[in-house]
Amino acid sequence: MTSQATRILSRASAKRPASTTSASPAKKQRWVYAFGDLPLVIRRVGSWDAVKGLLGGKGANLAEMTRLSLPVPPGFVLTTEACNAFLKNGSQFPDGMWEEALRSLKHLEKKTGLRLGDPQRPLLVSCRSGAKFSMPGMMDTVLDIGLDDAVADGLVRSTGDERFVFDAYRRLVQMYGSVVLGIPSERFEALL
């Protein structure tokens, strides 16, 4: 579905509220939005196409599903602008981005009643790529972030499912190892 004729079909133009204001240059740069912030994002950037440009297709649709009250686990999006700034900056987060992310994380913790790294009530998160146009499987995703030995033990106590916990844990080490540390997946598979 990439014909020119199709691309111009923005479903937003028919269904979504049109923007009243567009981003003014004076407005402070924001790098992070929660799924629940969709109305704000639409107000800021205008069209659905621009929403997808900012939050990526996956993020925009997760936010949209949240707005439709479908059961979506809560979360937040670091924008494509943040990515571009990061890449331009020699792999440094742009000013203020990480602090914004931590604030969003706090909100998430409050909302879920869980905490990242807390063995008693641990929050685990996934970290998922998502560009404006779907590029299936081309970029990376890490699941089960937030596990360490103490958290694992805590989770075994609270769920009573040791197999689940260590299944998640070894996935994290493998995924983190290959995605973040660049260790070929095969080296882990060889250990299986």
Add this chain to the structure above:
Amino acid sequence: MRSGVASDSDLPAGELRGLVLSFKDEVFRVTKKPFPEAAIDQLRGAVMAVFSSWNGKRAIDYRNASGIPHDLGTAVNIVKMVYGNLGDRSGTGVATTRNVTDGEDEPEGDFLMRAQGEDVVSGTRRTRPIAELREEMPRIHAQLVRHMKRLEKHCRDVQDVEFTIENGELWMLQTRDAKRTARAAVRIAVDLADARRITRQEAVARVTPEHIETFLHPQLEAKSKRAAIDKGLLLAKGLNVSPGAAIGRIAFDADTAERMSKAGADPVVLVRAETRPDDVHGMLASAGTVTTRGGRTSHAALVARQFGKPAVVGCQDLVIDAEHKRMQTASGRVLCEGDWLSLDGSTGEVFAGKLATFVPDVQDPYLTKLLSWADAIRRLEVWANADYGRDAQRAREFGAQGIGLCRTEHMFFETDRLPVVQSLILAKTEGERREALDKLLPMQRADFAKLFEVMNGLPVTIRLLDPPLHEFLPDRDTLAAEVTDLRARLRLHDGDPKQVQATLRDKEAMLQSVDALREQNPMLGRRGVRLGIHMPELVRMQVRAIVEAACEAVRKKQRVSPKVMIPLTAISTELEMERAVLEDEARLVMEELGIRVKVQFGTMIEVPRAALVADRIARHAEFFSFGTNDLTQTTFGISRDDAETGFLVEYLQKGILKTNPFATLDVSGVGSLMRICVERGRATREGLHIGICGEHGGDPKSIAFCHEIGLDYVSCSPFRVPVARLAAAHAAMGGKVDQR
């Protein structure tokens, strides 16, 4: 895999615990640092890695291949984990809101209990069809279907969703517009419009010319594909650069491919690291081509598209060992020369073995309906090029509204006619010439009568004889060799001297005529209208055949709309003169038969001069038809045959040309001439009817241009008529699609 378990998730807890330890050791071994224990460090590392993956090689290759800009960047989604691998009432799956293979309105998908993330798509565990979820967890199934319906309705298109069930609770993890086969794309668009979810215009806009094209090529059967995937026969996925399925025995070099295809009954698939100009003969001899390197503009991709051969390029997972005539896949499977291979040029998949194929039905009811909606939108008429009744019949079935080009020379080449045509060319006297023409007349008349009958009143454009006459005579070198041979036989008293003598005389006469007709540059020589000026009897005969057939049709109460088209006009006076002769003949016939029919006389526009003096030419022409193949050759000063087998690919690869101007109209050059021609022609003759009858008439981008400059019709090969109908509708919408 250890302990004989089907997959890692089936490992007992104790072993999983051990696995974590050995994984961490591995991390330490490779990075000399411990696995980061602090959760926040993990998060930061992951975010950085995901940002960076935008510039990973995989992602860059993918964007290059699919034309996605490189400056968009990726967002990162931080999402609370829900646990599909927690206990027995958890699971994970993917589903589409409809069947994306055939478009049926029935959700489709796979799931696994006690699983997480990629398990479903990675193929490590055997997944279960979504229908089984209904039995396993009926409430969850009902919820999922409800959410999917809602999403489809809201997003106004078929969705592809990812979900996870944690302890009997459903979570939606992703939704996006689903990828689908061409057949599904057409049916889904029609069904959504019928259900008033989208407008008919949108339905038409959502189907691409490429979708329609796949209805014209053989495809791999979905069932056979699925079975092959289950059996692990999917060897690689590359770029889908030239549509259609190809099945054949593997050859690893062009010469072998050619030899195998000549020798054996079995088709061949050429597999190369990459192709170069000296591989072209092998590609042509093969049913399809696979390469392991290269992108959408690689040599293999360009050549395959140019010749309409299926191809998959850039299959990085295949490693070719040309020396030993074998290749290895990522999983270590080895295939040798002569082994069967199946490729799908529409999806980029390459399979081991011989898969089943089918040719989708162009008469598919959904396609028929969609095209009828396209017809209501477009302004351009779509005509077809057809030389025989059977082509015309097919063209009409595909929806052609007229014949834009009937090439009469094809009729002259038929075996029973060629000798008559030759004796016409060789005739020494007026009497001999008459005799040959009298023989040809009824044959041509019958040809045209058939066309008129099939087209039943729709316009039929007949082009008078175009090629240089030498094309109807034997090859000069062969003839000369034969003459030398016969002379030697005569000297050596080999065979019956009388017979040899007679044959020699014939051959010598033929050779003489061939020499007399010989031109330095036949394609720019005495052909087209010049032929008719030179040999008026010939074109008079053709017009007589046309008008007699038309009158006969009228007598039989059929409707007819004949159009006589004069080729290669460059000078208004030559057209004026030729037309006077032809009209005179037409008048004679009508007087003889006492029947009147309306016959139009027009010209092709195939040389730059004709376009530039269109105002004067239009005085003598009732219609124009662009012959953009010749017009492109004469505008560029490039011979198509030499270009396409020679320097064209180099020009494309060096970026001197962006596209092959013989496949897609060169808008800035040839297009300017066309624009000028339309303007000047209509300045003389208001509303002058103008079309195009080159191959460009079936190319979507060229069709959009024809729409833009105000042509009345495009004429293309019958098989491309459905594509042209859709493309003409897209052109008419011009990017503005009514959504209500």
